[in-house]
Amino acid sequence: MSKELGITPRDENYSEWYNDLVKRSGLADNSVVRGCMVIRPHGYAIWELMQRALDDMFKATGHVNAYFPMLIPKSFLSREAEHVDGFAKECAVVTHHRLKDSENGVIVDPDARLEEELIIRPTSETIIWNSYKNWIQSYRDLPLLINQWANVMRWELRPRLFLRTAEFLWQEGHTAHATYEEAEQESLTILDVYRTFAEDWMAVPVIAGIKSDGEKFAGADHTYTIEAMTQDLRAIQAGTSHHLGQNFAKAFDVTFQNKEGKLEYVYATSWGVSTRLIGTLLMVHSDDRGLVLPPKLAPVQVVIIPIGRGEQREAVLQAADQLAGDLKAQGVRVKVDDREKESPGFKFNDWELKGACVRVEMGPRDLEAGHVITARRDQDEKVNVAVGEAAASIVAQLDAMQVALLDKARAMRDANIHRVDTWDEFAAQFSGEGGGGFVLAHWDGTQETEDRISEMTKATIRCIPQVPLDPADETPGTCVLTGAPSARRVIFAKAY
Amino acid sequence: MSKELGITPRDENYSEWYNDLVKRSGLADNSVVRGCMVIRPHGYAIWELMQRALDDMFKATGHVNAYFPMLIPKSFLSREAEHVDGFAKECAVVTHHRLKDSENGVIVDPDARLEEELIIRPTSETIIWNSYKNWIQSYRDLPLLINQWANVMRWELRPRLFLRTAEFLWQEGHTAHATYEEAEQESLTILDVYRTFAEDWMAVPVIAGIKSDGEKFAGADHTYTIEAMTQDLRAIQAGTSHHLGQNFAKAFDVTFQNKEGKLEYVYATSWGVSTRLIGTLLMVHSDDRGLVLPPKLAPVQVVIIPIGRGEQREAVLQAADQLAGDLKAQGVRVKVDDREKESPGFKFNDWELKGACVRVEMGPRDLEAGHVITARRDQDEKVNVAVGEAAASIVAQLDAMQVALLDKARAMRDANIHRVDTWDEFAAQFSGEGGGGFVLAHWDGTQETEDRISEMTKATIRCIPQVPLDPADETPGTCVLTGAPSARRVIFAKAY
Numbered sequence: 004m005s006k007e008l009g010i011t012p013r014d015e016n017y018s019e020w021y022n023d024l025v026k027r028s029g030l031a032d033n034s035v036v037r038g039c040m041v042i043r044p045h046g047y048a049i050w051e052l053m054q055r056a057l058d059d060m061f062k063a064t065g066h067v068n069a070y071f072p073m074l075i076p077k078s079f080l081s082r083e084a085e086h087v088d089g090f091a092k093e094c095a096v097v098t099h100h101r102l103k104d105s106e107n108g109v110i111v112d113p114d115a116r117l118e119e120e121l122i123i124r125p126t127s128e129t130i131i132w133n134s135y136k137n138w139i140q141s142y143r144d145l146p147l148l149i150n151q152w153a154n155v156m157r158w159e160l161r162p163r164l165f166l167r168t169a170e171f172l173w174q175e176g177h178t179a180h181a182t183y184e185e186a187e188q189e190s191l192t193i194l195d196v197y198r199t200f201a202e203d204w205m206a207v208p209v210i211a212g213i214k215s216d217g218e219k220f221a222g223a224d225h226t227y228t229i230e231a232m233t234q235d236l237r238a239i240q241a242g243t244s245h246h247l248g249q250n251f252a253k254a255f256d257v258t259f260q261n262k263e264g265k266l267e268y269v270y271a272t273s274w275g276v277s278t279r280l281i282g283t284l285l286m287v288h289s290d291d292r293g294l295v296l297p298p299k300l301a302p303v304q305v306v307i308i309p310i311g312r313g314e315q316r317e318a319v320l321q322a323a324d325q326l327a328g329d330l331k332a333q334g335v336r337v338k339v340d341d342r343e344k345e346s347p348g349f350k351f352n353d354w355e356l357k358g359a360c361v362r363v364e365m366g367p368r369d370l371e372a373g374h375v376i377t378a379r380r381d382q383d384e385k386v387n388v389a390v391g392e393a394a395a396s397i398v399a400q401l402d403a404m405q406v407a408l409l410d411k412a413r414a415m416r417d418a419n420i421h422r423v424d425t426w427d428e429f430a431a432q433f434s435g436e437g438g439g440g441f442v443l444a445h446w447d448g449t450q451e452t453e454d455r456i457s458e459m460t461k462a463t464i465r466c467i468p469q470v471p472l473d474p475a476d477e478t479p480g481t482c483v484l485t486g487a488p489s490a491r492r493v494i495f496a497k498a499y
Numbered sequence: 500m501s502k503e504l505g506i507t508p509r510d511e512n513y514s515e516w517y518n519d520l521v522k523r524s525g526l527a528d529n530s531v532v533r534g535c536m537v538i539r540p541h542g543y544a545i546w547e548l549m550q551r552a553l554d555d556m557f558k559a560t561g562h563v564n565a566y567f568p569m570l571i572p573k574s575f576l577s578r579e580a581e582h583v584d585g586f587a588k589e590c591a592v593v594t595h596h597r598l599k600d601s602e603n604g605v606i607v608d609p610d611a612r613l614e615e616e617l618i619i620r621p622t623s624e625t626i627i628w629n630s631y632k633n634w635i636q637s638y639r640d641l642p643l644l645i646n647q648w649a650n651v652m653r654w655e656l657r658p659r660l661f662l663r664t665a666e667f668l669w670q671e672g673h674t675a676h677a678t679y680e681e682a683e684q685e686s687l688t689i690l691d692v693y694r695t696f697a698e699d700w701m702a703v704p705v706i707a708g709i710k711s712d713g714e715k716f717a718g719a720d721h722t723y724t725i726e727a728m729t730q731d732l733r734a735i736q737a738g739t740s741h742h743l744g745q746n747f748a749k750a751f752d753v754t755f756q757n758k759e760g761k762l763e764y765v766y767a768t769s770w771g772v773s774t775r776l777i778g779t780l781l782m783v784h785s786d787d788r789g790l791v792l793p794p795k796l797a798p799v800q801v802v803i804i805p806i807g808r809g810e811q812r813e814a815v816l817q818a819a820d821q822l823a824g825d826l827k828a829q830g831v832r833v834k835v836d837d838r839e840k841e842s843p844g845f846k847f848n849d850w851e852l853k854g855a856c857v858r859v860e861m862g863p864r865d866l867e868a869g870h871v872i873t874a875r876r877d878q879d880e881k882v883n884v885a886v887g888e889a890a891a892s893i894v895a896q897l898d899a900m901q902v903a904l905l906d907k908a909r910a911m912r913d914a915n916i917h918r919v920d921t922w923d924e925f926a927a928q929f930s931g932e933g934g935g936g937f938v939l940a941h942w943d944g945t946q947e948t949e950d951r952i953s954e955m956t957k958a959t960i961r962c963i964p965q966v967p968l969d970p971a972d973e974t975p976g977t978c979v980l981t982g983a984p985s986a987r988r989v990i991f992a993k994a995y
Binding site: 032034035036039040041042043044046047048050051067068069070071072073074075076077078080081087091092093094095096097098099100101102103104108109111120121122123130133134137143149153154156158170172344 | 528530531532535536537538539540542543544546547563564565566567568569570571572573574576577583587588589590591592593594595596597598599600604605607616617618619626629630633639645649650652654666668840
């Protein structure tokens, strides 16, 4: 089946499965521009649902939206030393502001060179803190809780649709606070928003934790993360929340008068999730037949496929529209697939590919018998439902599917978390081509050891869990590589 | 009053009034990056309300959203001859993809020069039609009705906040059709969406019409527009809808097999409105005290200002929260301004500046007397309202204000539409520093005459109205400049 549809099965080649899935289901295409993607309507519809839910959560926690310029003066990047190191090697540089005609066609006008080059934002800390300097004078101006929905650009050498693209869409929160403690609380509040969104909306279980210094954001004091597990047993970082300390305030000289009348540097956080969440969603739930989407984020939650030709068609269509109307009235995203030239079998496959959560088959004989046939995308059985109870049953199926996907993903993840105490076991766990799951192991806390482990196994420290998965994980031990003392286990995995 | 707030009165200097208004009310700031702006939370909140309303209207007319790359290969622009002429002179050019450290600090890495330069989209016809080539094979793939919310960049020499900035936010629709007639219908459908949005949401009366060839979009067959009148009696183009004919399909070789099995080029439209709508809104309604916003687009529709100190404060605050709750339950965007350090007078001015539509003053004596005081932003009188009827009264006041603003703007505009038949009258109408209103005059239909009139008076043809303002406007006459025959009157104005 999947071969016919052009999707490589997961166990044949997981990476090709992913690419086939994204393209065949109509989520996104590669663009002619290296590393950039076209997000097609079906993919963008998922993003819109994500945006709406996240935006509501940000607003419920006191944030407002704004918009800052996408071009950043080159000199701004350099103001924060770690920041420029982190982003200078992968940024798009604007050097001219005009084209002109020439004998060789349209060329860049050499007379229109900019005095200072501009960078397309890879992230907006610098341009935003340059504004905050004008907005913050006193403790009364704090906290400043601002979010931005925007496109950003990082010149990725190995792009992959949604997971790692040169241009991507995201939200970036940038907040300013009077105290370290308040900024810390903010970064944790957002970490919890991200965790809640991943679990309640995406049905993706995540482990929330803190990054090691080697993996933190360039310019942060420390970084919190949520990490999910893919079906090929790798980690995928789904969102990060950074406590920036006073680093950017110092770089942009942003001070405020505190309650005691003294000047102090402002404390900051930044945090973001991106269209990478769509890649995460696919990597966790989808199968060889196509997309499996959690109902809360499915552009088409229910597809009704009327069956029957000629005289019967009109009656079936009418019943389909009736059911669709009932579902819409309950806020369900429903579509009647009344294409005349396509067979029911084609439509079944097409909607499995596109990830409709519940399929309703409706034929003249079914209607005569007083029922319709329903099929949940994540189950193999079909279920007959009385026409009068169809809408209620379908709504219940959607709710059940949302829960079932989370449970299934959690079971998959939990079955692939290993506690390992010797280097041989550790290396064996990551020796294959695939992932290797999450390995909870002791680490001596040094950058050097982290780097050596990464070189040898390609596994990196994904996070130090905020809440231990098992209390015993916080018992001291000895580093799996060096044997030096370790305070607690941390999570290693190969990562996307 | 307005001097204290730092807003130059309109009749002293309209242009400075506008700049003061935008900055003082907290809508936007200039950025360090030339021609770019920072849209502050209050300004962005207006944009979010506009987006939501427009997006709903686009979806109700069958459109879906997608996202295309912001970088366009230089060669793409050149494919459509008029298009490149229209945009080449004002575009940001990306030439490199990396910075590096040097003795002189961080510099552009000369080894990271792109093989082909990339342009930050000034508009997306070319990159989108390059994708449509892959998506369209048969008439069954049509129509394609896609919209995109995005940032674009045009290197403006004389930027003005919201009205004309190097980077701005907009939506751009790009549709593909099997026939000329269907594309024409689409461009008119959108023109009507724009007109409806301007009138019903922005309370801005507009004249919908067709552009002369001199003013049409670079690459269009013809362009429709909606034109509003500002308080200084100029025209402002608020939205455009282009019928592109087969121009871009030919440039990108996009053909389809029609029902007869023959290959044909696809017909196209494109259409857009931008953050310029916010500038339009201000130019039409606001006054020397600050923003006057139509309730449907006001981030804060109602502000409640509790008055009283000490023991009384608690009771007043409770009553304020009660009313706020009642209003919220009816979907009203309401804020209780309970700042302790600011006086009521300061708050009155502050919320007039920020454009709250209805102000509610609530003091202990008012409450004892069983009423609150309400004041509509567009009226001078205060009105006492019984506490039990306050919520209903305020909702009614908001509805009435929405209508009143449109009526007032329409009366202002209609009083400044002139029919002129001699060149002396025409020139006199546009001789002042200010606008001159809309002048309906006969024109011989040539580009040469249009150019000469523009040189002499700075007035341009804004549009040929879709529906004549007066049937007599469609009576033939003679050109106001050349005396040559003219089929009908067209609208001239000085424009933003």
